Amino acid sequence: MFTEYRRRRQVAKVKPGDGSPVPEYRCWQLFSRSLFVLELPDGELGQHVYEVDVRHGADSTSRRSPVSFYRDGAQVGRATLPAAFPVPGGVIEVAVGRYGLRRMHFLADDGTVRALRPHPRSTEGLRARFGRRFPRTSAVVGAVAVAVVLAGLALSGMIALEAITRVPVVAAHVGVVTAPIHLDGWAEVAVTLATALAATERALTLRSRWLVGGSPPV
Known part of the structure; x- marks a missing residue:
């Protein structure tokens, strides 16, 4: 409805x-x-x-x-x-x-x-042509992009969760959750850029919706 x-x-x-x-x-x-x-x-x-x-x-x-x-x-x-x-x-x-x-x-x-x-x-058209000409390579690129996006989202989620649980009121009730990985400044920028590029690659194939929220691709 x-x-x-x-x-x-x-x-x-x-x-x-x-x-x-x-x-x-x-x-x-x-x-x-x-x-x-x-x-x-x-x-x-x-x-x-x-x-x-x-x-x-x-x-x-x-x-x-x-x-x-x-x-x-x-x-x-x-x-x-x-x-x-x-x-x-x-x-x-x-x-x-x-x-x-x-x-x-x-x-x-x-x-x-x-x-x-x-x-x-267009960029979407060029990506589609690449997928038709090199289907196996395209599938590998897509799989890597999905893995990078999921890893980036997981890392961002863990860092955000740690920041939330360090708030005194929250920490008093649930304790502090420590993220298993902490990145230096340059590494954090690299991960952010890699996640953005991977998400853009998925968007070019109209398969980004389920990665960034929404229903699965059709």
């Missing part, structure tokens, strides 16, 4: 588009823009091509909307994130997290879920 209510709110906040065409994807937009495509049938009329254009770092005060929605090359909607755009047979859900996209999926009325196809020149 809560999920359906949240989805209705996200659909309700979508504003009409201005009919402008999809801007061409430029190479310098690798880290500031994500562009995804989905083709859907529309009864006997053939099919429509839907595109979702996400501008990372944009907000309601920016010149461009955080996310724009296009049908057959013309802008038909825009919104802040997270957002849900109604399409024939379901909705397209879009959400971002700290390290990139958390969700870019078509949720059909029958409950099936399908990821959208990234633009081939």
